[in-house]
Amino acid sequence: MHKRKIQDIIGENYIFASVLHYFGLKFYDYSDKTLEQVCKLKGLSVEKISQSFERAVNEDATPDFEQLNYPVELLVEYLKHAHHKFVKQRLPYIVDLIQACKSQDPYYDQVLKDLKFVLPLFIEDFIKHMYEEEDELFHYILLLNKATSGDVKMFNLFQSMDKYRLQEHALEHHIHEDEMAGIRRITANYNLINCNDLHIKVVYSELLRFEQELKTHAKIENELLFPLALQLEAKVKTIFKERVNLN
């Protein structure tokens, strides 16, 4: 690994480009240098970077749904952490990657122009979606959870229940899943056509990887979070009825 050129390392696995990015290295600035030369230049440890390459390959697997059988507070934390990673790590990296990408090929030149135009709009919508989830959905679910242990003033909760239509949100969330349709269209489904450009290959692979991450994220929300929330809501409604009957 030490003596290999950066372009060869990235060519072997495009994910390695994201690892270098987190170390502050843009792979396209050092394509012809070896990993050892770059590390010397930047005062970085070759071992550390190699270990991070290994970790990135292992981490890339999608999470096991069985293992995500968390209690609701932990599931919400897990999803919030994923949101944070999208905003602070994944999207800035993809934006950097695309901003710095140029092509002499008229087809890819147009693709890159279109991506540069569409990406900020996609990000704006996506961030809005995440903030709405955190401020409304997650907040409401945690409130329901507290209510099942009698930890919430019932009047406040009743108001929230009236305002927040969980069932509708669950359905809408299913429908609005396909946020990346526009990007998929621009890139012909992430299909590379006669492309030998490493930078473009990394861009396409990162967009595809991001789409897969988003799909997994939405699947966790649809298949784990919403059903749990609906169960909690039904439980709280039963508690309500029992209290009303007692009075």
Ligand SMILES: [Fe+2]
């Ligand atoms: Fe989310």
Ligand SMILES: [Fe+2]
């Ligand atoms: Fe979502």
